[in-house]
Amino acid sequence: MSRIRDNYKTSPAGRFEAWYKDGYDPMDDCMDIHKPAEVSEENDVADVIAGLDLGDTVYDRTTNKALRISGHIYKILSVVLCVVMIGALIWMVQYLPPFGQPDNPVNNEVSERYIGSGIQETGAVNFVTGMILDYRAFDTFGESCVLFIATICVQILLRYDEAEKDPANVRRRQKAATDRIYEPKNDIILQKVSVILVPLLFIFGIYIILNGHLSPGGGFSGGAVIGAGLILYLCSFGYAKTERFFTVRTFRIISLAALITYCLAKSYSFYTGANHLESHIPLGTPGAILSSGLILVLNICVGSVVACTMYAFYTLFRKGDF
Amino acid sequence: MLDIEVLFTSHLEETVAMILFGIGFSLLLLNRNLIKKIMGLNIMDTAVYLFLTAKGYIYGRMVPILTDGITDPNAYTNPIPDGLVLTGIVVSVSVSALLLSLTIRLYDRYHTLDLDKIIMEWRKEEDA
DSSP: OOOOOTTGGGSHHHHHHHHHTTOOOTTTTTOOOOOOOOOOOTTOHHHHHHHOOOOGGGTOTTTOHHHHHHHHHHHHHHHHHHHHHHHHHHHHHTTSOOTBOTTSTTSOHHHHHHHHSHHHHTOOSBHHHHIIIIITHHHHHHHHHHHHHHHHHHHHHHSOOTGGGSTTOHHHHHHHHHHHHHSOOSOHHHHHHHHHHHHHHHHHHHHHHHTTTTSSOOHHHHHHHHHHHHHHHHHHHHHHHHTTTOOHHHHHHHHHHHHHHHHHHHHHHHHHOTTTTOOOSOOOOTTSSSOSTTHHHHHHHHHHHHHHHHHHHHHHHHHSOO | OOOHHHHHHTTHHHHHHHHHHHHHHHHHHHOOBHHHHHHHHHHHHHHHHHHHHHHHOBTTOBOSBOOTTOOOGGGBOOSHHHHHHHHHHHHHHHHHHHHHHHHHHHHHHHSOOBHHHHHHHHHHHHHO
């Protein structure tokens, strides 16, 4: 019989075994965890479940041998499945056309059309923006709607309902306790840094959105930058100051106005010439900021939807409310 | 037969994308923690983006932004995969947010992130 070494637990093999048995956390000793205050109520589901003695041993891995063996078999089978899948995919890769060659089947007449006549047809210097906001504008409209619907779903799942508006409610008190622990309290370094950074972030985001048809960027990246600026402001100054200019009402107005503008702007071309999707807005000089028809307006719409969504995700995950 | 030299010279990006996809899939299968499962899903997304962008690149060509008035299609890389990756990123952000909020609700109810334990408690509730 082999003997387990004294320092087995700290050796790589020991750590691998601990990870495999799901008991190892690399951040175990390096993190300082503040648990929120224990809140208990008679109707708390977890307490009810803990009270019911339904034979925990049936599901316990340490006592139920059959369950333990099936767990091992499951892990071995999933590793085998993953290795077989990677093998099959890599087998397929060697028959693909070589990387970066101009005569690959991907580079067909569609991209030639987008680049060759993009300037005359869309007026956008950035061909990618010309493609996603003119040729394939309905695709991008769908993306904006996906973001908006995701925000609504997260709101349905995480927002306080009427019962939880009561300050005595357990879940509300728990969330408030967690937020108080993790919220920075008037951190002077964070506040001074964000005084300098937040205006720059906003200006940079607006620049990226407005130059979407002239340079790399556009609504999605610029909106994400503005959303990051809003989140930084919220982190450093708290909800009381952010709610002076951004509440759930602002979110609704901005998102809906942007989506409706986008929808009308693209439906408009249906009425002006169904087959060509021709619009009568002049394209302007390529390279000027006021050019390329509706692309600038659509970029602004997409940017505001993305910025609102980023901020809404953050604040809903953190507090469950705006 | 598997040609290793081809895999690591002219198909390097695709090979790396496939391995990343496999790593994400194995995370999805092997971890019982819901947050780690979501991380695995995001790694799989990243692998798909890498594959798509690798398909659009062409050696020695410029990024698809008009430079010096050249409108020759043979001077720029393919813009279509870039647009597809943009769509993919937006959808993956939305899906991650939805999954994470569902995880928060599950944690609120069962006070654990372990999927086996959640299913166990759920079965107990069904039986009760």
